[in-house]
Amino acid sequence: MKCSGKWCVVVGWCLLLAVTGRAGAQGSTSVPGASALSATLSQYHGYLLNETGRSTLDEVNRGLRRSERNIERGETEAARADGARERETKAAELIHFLDTVPSLTDLTLPQPPQALPVRQLTLPGDSGALLFRLNPGAGNPKCVVAELDFSGGRDSADAPGIDPARTTYLLVSLRNVPARTVSVRIFLQVAEGLRYTMPLEIATPKQGRLKLAVLSDDTGKPSPAMIRLVWKSNGSEYRPRNALEFAPQFDTQGSSTGVRRANLQGKLAGNYWCVPDPIDMTLPPGEWEVVVRRGTEHIPIIDTFTVAAGETLDKTYRPKRWADMRKSGWYSGDDHIHFQFLSDVDARQAMTWIQAEDVHLGNILKMGDMNRTWFEQRGFGPDFRVHESDYILVPGQECPRTHDQLGHTISLNITDMVRDTSHYYQYDWIFNNVAAQGGLSGFAHVNTDLFHVHRGMTLAAPKDLIDFVELLQFAELGTDLYYDFLNLGFKVTASAGSDVPWGGTVGEVRVYAHTGRGQFTADKWFDAVEQGHTFVTNGPMIDFRVDKAYPGDELAIQPGKKVRVRARTWGASGFTTPVKIEIVKHGEVIAHAEAPASGAEELKLDLDIDPGEGCWLAARAEGTEGYRAHTTPIYLIRDGLRFWNYDAVDALLAKRMASLDEIDALIAEALDKQAKGEIGTNKWMQELVLQSDVLRQRVQEARGQYEALRKIRDNEAVLRASKAGGVARR
Amino acid sequence: MGLHRTGILVAISLLFFPSGAFAHADLSEYVQHEATLDAHGEYIDITLQLTFFDELAEARRRSLDRDGNGDISPEEQTALKKALLLEAEKAIVLQADGTGVELVSRFDPEIECAVPGSGGAHLRFVIRLHFFAERPPLPAGGVSLELTDGLLGDIPAMASLRVTGKDGLSISAIDEAREHSRTAGAPASLIFKAHLEKHEKAARNNREIPGRRKKGE
Numbered sequence: 001m002k003c004s005g006k007w008c009v010v011v012g013w014c015l016l017l018a019v020t021g022r023a024g025a026q027g028s029t030s031v032p033g034a035s036a037l038s039a040t041l042s043q044y045h046g047y048l049l050n051e052t053g054r055s056t057l058d059e060v061n062r063g064l065r066r067s068e069r070n071i072e073r074g075e076t077e078a079a080r081a082d083g084a085r086e087r088e089t090k091a092a093e094l095i096h097f098l099d100t101v102p103s104l105t106d107l108t109l110p111q112p113p114q115a116l117p118v119r120q121l122t123l124p125g126d127s128g129a130l131l132f133r134l135n136p137g138a139g140n141p142k143c144v145v146a147e148l149d150f151s152g153g154r155d156s157a158d159a160p161g162i163d164p165a166r167t168t169y170l171l172v173s174l175r176n177v178p179a180r181t182v183s184v185r186i187f188l189q190v191a192e193g194l195r196y197t198m199p200l201e202i203a204t205p206k207q208g209r210l211k212l213a214v215l216s217d218d219t220g221k222p223s224p225a226m227i228r229l230v231w232k233s234n235g236s237e238y239r240p241r242n243a244l245e246f247a248p249q250f251d252t253q254g255s256s257t258g259v260r261r262a263n264l265q266g267k268l269a270g271n272y273w274c275v276p277d278p279i280d281m282t283l284p285p286g287e288w289e290v291v292v293r294r295g296t297e298h299i300p301i302i303d304t305f306t307v308a309a310g311e312t313l314d315k316t317y318r319p320k321r322w323a324d325m326r327k328s329g330w331y332s333g334d335d336h337i338h339f340q341f342l343s344d345v346d347a348r349q350a351m352t353w354i355q356a357e358d359v360h361l362g363n364i365l366k367m368g369d370m371n372r373t374w375f376e377q378r379g380f381g382p383d384f385r386v387h388e389s390d391y392i393l394v395p396g397q398e399c400p401r402t403h404d405q406l407g408h409t410i411s412l413n414i415t416d417m418v419r420d421t422s423h424y425y426q427y428d429w430i431f432n433n434v435a436a437q438g439g440l441s442g443f444a445h446v447n448t449d450l451f452h453v454h455r456g457m458t459l460a461a462p463k464d465l466i467d468f469v470e471l472l473q474f475a476e477l478g479t480d481l482y483y484d485f486l487n488l489g490f491k492v493t494a495s496a497g498s499d500v501p502w503g504g505t506v507g508e509v510r511v512y513a514h515t516g517r518g519q520f521t522a523d524k525w526f527d528a529v530e531q532g533h534t535f536v537t538n539g540p541m542i543d544f545r546v547d548k549a550y551p552g553d554e555l556a557i558q559p560g561k562k563v564r565v566r567a568r569t570w571g572a573s574g575f576t577t578p579v580k581i582e583i584v585k586h587g588e589v590i591a592h593a594e595a596p597a598s599g600a601e602e603l604k605l606d607l608d609i610d611p612g613e614g615c616w617l618a619a620r621a622e623g624t625e626g627y628r629a630h631t632t633p634i635y636l637i638r639d640g641l642r643f644w645n646y647d648a649v650d651a652l653l654a655k656r657m658a659s660l661d662e663i664d665a666l667i668a669e670a671l672d673k674q675a676k677g678e679i680g681t682n683k684w685m686q687e688l689v690l691q692s693d694v695l696r697q698r699v700q701e702a703r704g705q706y707e708a709l710r711k712i713r714d715n716e717a718v719l720r721a722s723k724a725g726g727v728a729r730r
Numbered sequence: 731m732g733l734h735r736t737g738i739l740v741a742i743s744l745l746f747f748p749s750g751a752f753a754h755a756d757l758s759e760y761v762q763h764e765a766t767l768d769a770h771g772e773y774i775d776i777t778l779q780l781t782f783f784d785e786l787a788e789a790r791r792r793s794l795d796r797d798g799n800g801d802i803s804p805e806e807q808t809a810l811k812k813a814l815l816l817e818a819e820k821a822i823v824l825q826a827d828g829t830g831v832e833l834v835s836r837f838d839p840e841i842e843c844a845v846p847g848s849g850g851a852h853l854r855f856v857i858r859l860h861f862f863a864e865r866p867p868l869p870a871g872g873v874s875l876e877l878t879d880g881l882l883g884d885i886p887a888m889a890s891l892r893v894t895g896k897d898g899l900s901i902s903a904i905d906e907a908r909e910h911s912r913t914a915g916a917p918a919s920l921i922f923k924a925h926l927e928k929h930e931k932a933a934r935n936n937r938e939i940p941g942r943r944k945k946g947e
Contacts, residue, residue, distance in 0.1 A: 036838070039836070039837045039838060043837045043860075061836070062834070062836065065834050065836060065862075066834045069834045073819075255762075255781060255783075261764070263892070265903060266894050266895065267894070269766065269892040269893075269894060403886075448889075450888070474888065474889070474890040475891065475892070476891075476903075502783075579902070624900070625893055625894075625895070625900075625901065625903065626891075626893060626902045626903030626924070
């Protein structure tokens with residue numbers, strides 16, 4: 001097929017767009033490539049500019065990007081024309097700005113194209129950029145970016161679209177440059193087969209040396225810590241050389257790396273490494289920022305320092321405790337850590353991490369699904385716990401996990417893994433076996449109702465099999481599902497887990513259990529969780545009492561007698577400062593206090609309330625930037641009545657029945673697929689078919705149990721009427 | 731149809747509709763959506779990081795690495811970035827107090843394809859999208875921000891929101907009203923909510939307590 005000239009031009013232009021990848025966003029402009037260059041310089045190489053320059057470039061870049069968007073997406077011709085004018089203005093501003101960059105290097109290209117003389121240049125460190133003005137004064141300017149990342153094994157890069165008739169601003173962006181001197185070739189592409197070769201000898205400067213120690217505020221001795229190290233020259237994060245690599249323990253799952261992107265807010269958001277010992281490493285010279293964290297109870301340290309070439313800098317940090325919950329008998333835990341645990345090396349890694357984050361009890365979970373398991377453990381039970389000081393690792397399991405059916409379950413403090421795929425959809429069978437071992441069972445991801453966990457909860461709750469649920473995870477407190485079950489009169493303990501390696505870092509959300517005074521032990525911690533003496537947080541602390549009752553306690557109430565409700569929250573100044581505290585009754589806020597304009601170190605509520613005919617009360621707190629805390633409820637029970645939300649029972653039961661309908665539909669779908677021969681080797685479906693009768697039976701049982709609740713509600717109507725001396729509300 | 735456009739469409743189809751992506755069997759077939767709202771000066775910067783775990787990551791890498799050399803070429807990356815921006819333009823929406831706020835791409839999308847230094851052949855495929863918006867006027871009491879993320883709407887998602895406020899701005903993540911994760915079979919946008927106000931905390935006293943999300947179980 002012959003190609004018409006016009007068609008060839010179109011194809012050629014498209015090819016050029018595909019190759020440069022930038023021009024498509026440029027359209028026609030007097031300064032092609034302007035936004036690509038401004039973005040690259042602004043995003044990665046601000047070190048070439050002073051602070052004012054960075055700010056100016058940032059504005060120019062935003063203006064260019066905005067104008068291009070308006071040109072492409074403007075709804076009217078006038079809007080597109082405005083965009084075009086703004087682009088020209090901003091492009092001119094960019095060129096004017098680039099002319100003032102101190103490191104701009106002029107280079108006149110000889111004709112015809114030939115190899116250019118070797119140029120020797122120095123970078124500030126292992127990344128940086130070179131800014132050239134090719135053929136200054138030759139004509140309308142254009143911009144070109146050449147990117148070279150040495151981590152990919154390359155040592156040359158193309159600079160496409162060089163026009164000898166125009167002044168070209170060329171930004172050579174370099175990353176992961178090897179130490180000392182490197183020979184690089186930049187190919188300045190003029191046309192097909194026509195190019196200049198620009199050889200560069202790039203030197204990186206002599207590095208400085210950083211010796212950085214983090215001390216425990218308890219002992220004054222070196223402590224593991226979570227550290228973030230940023231080279232301010234270009235915003236690059238550097239891995240401390242002795243940071244732990246967790247990939248071997250993460251069994252190829254999730255974010256399987258030692259770089260942990262913590263689910264934290266504000267100044268603390270970002271990547272961290274777990275550093276076991278003092279750091280002693282070389283770094284490029286320049287200004288650095290370090291963030292040192294030791295978990296929720298310590299005030300993070302954010303510091304900047306300068307590393308000088310050839311010199312050693314000693315830094316010692318001691319993050320101060322702003323809270324010591326141990327003193328009042330509260331010990332932190334993470335109910336959801338996935339980690340291979342087969343050797344002392346694995347144990348050392350996990351122990352270092354929980355110490356760095358100051359999490360006292362880490363539940364290390366083997367994980368399974370219908371087909372296999374991950375994160376193998378060397379054993380379960382007390383003999384396989386690992387203790388060091390008052391930090392303890394305890395093996396457990398996250399299994400069964402059904403993603404499309406009933407949700408994910410967690411069992412803690414087990415003595416043997418409970419797993420039999422012929423019972424995989426019978427969570428009650430699992431939970432009962434775990435209970436027989438003395439373990440605790442609950443549901444993961446309840447905060448977001450992930451994996452249809454409401455279905456599994458609907459089956460388990462009326463059998464009183466749910467010891468705990470995850471209410472806080474991935475920085476999100478989610479209470480909808482939790483409140484629904486509490487409002488039906490089921491006692492459920494609030495818990496939290498990071499779910500690393502899917503989560504950011506251990507203890508980024510945590511559950512505190514009140515173990516009381518004396519030596520901290522794992523058994524005490526699990527006993528406290530079983531009793532419901534917990535609260536969850538990712539920042540602020542919270543203390544909650546009703547009369548003398550703690551979270552998880554039942555409190556017998558008497559007609560006409562008020563109870564005293566006290567709640568307090570406090571946080572790390574400047575990080576998790578309290579904003580609000582609330583008392584929640586049956587899911588509704590009945591009292592709250594907010595921080596004054598001047599801020600508050602702590603917030604308190606102290607009030608007497610009439611508990612009516614029984615209820616659950618919980619406290620929840622909010623810190624700056626969305627940090628959250630929430631207690632397990634205190635259950636206020638009037639003789640003969642449930643603590644449920646009596647007025648909402650019908651609606652709540654309807655939700656549970658709908659969940660059971662969903663399970664019936666799943667079973668029906670599996671049986672239908674089987675009848676049509678569509679199941680094949682899908683074990684999830686095979687087992688659903690095999691277990692369909694018994695699962696249906698569970699559903700029927702649950703329906704009966706919920707219907708029984710309806711009868712209880714009806715019976716209570718009479719009781720409540722008599723207690724209230726009138727007609728009960730319905 | 732130009733080759734460039736063809737390349738973009740291929741990249742879109744490879745990214746968003748790879749074969750077998752929806753018959754997920756485990757957690758590795760989820761995509762993690764991590765949104766960051768950074769309020770400062772006159773702007774709100776938005777970063778959306780999408781992490782594809784190992785099975786999805788491997789599927790994406792294989793489908794994009796058409797020459798099978800284990801690397802994604804600059805050309806392939808360029809087409810993918812272009813496709814991402816086109817898709818993001820439709821799928822990512824910012825609202826302030828219910829009014830749309832124009833989002834502009836601040837930097838080109840970043841694509842990271844990383845195999846950890848040890849521990850086997852695990853692969854992470856990470857895409858970062860950078861946008862900005864002009865900060866809306868802030869009345870007393872501030873404004874409610876809602877970021878809708880409809881990218882990869884058919885693929886199960888885990889999600890989280892980080893917020894940062896500078897230059898006298900205070901921003902808080904709101905989670906009581908956030909639809910923040912989704913499971914298979916329920917294509918939907920993720921919605922991230924936050925409250926933005928000036929640092930004068932007096933304004934907070936006038937702020938309504940966010941209502942709890944009504945779940946349609």
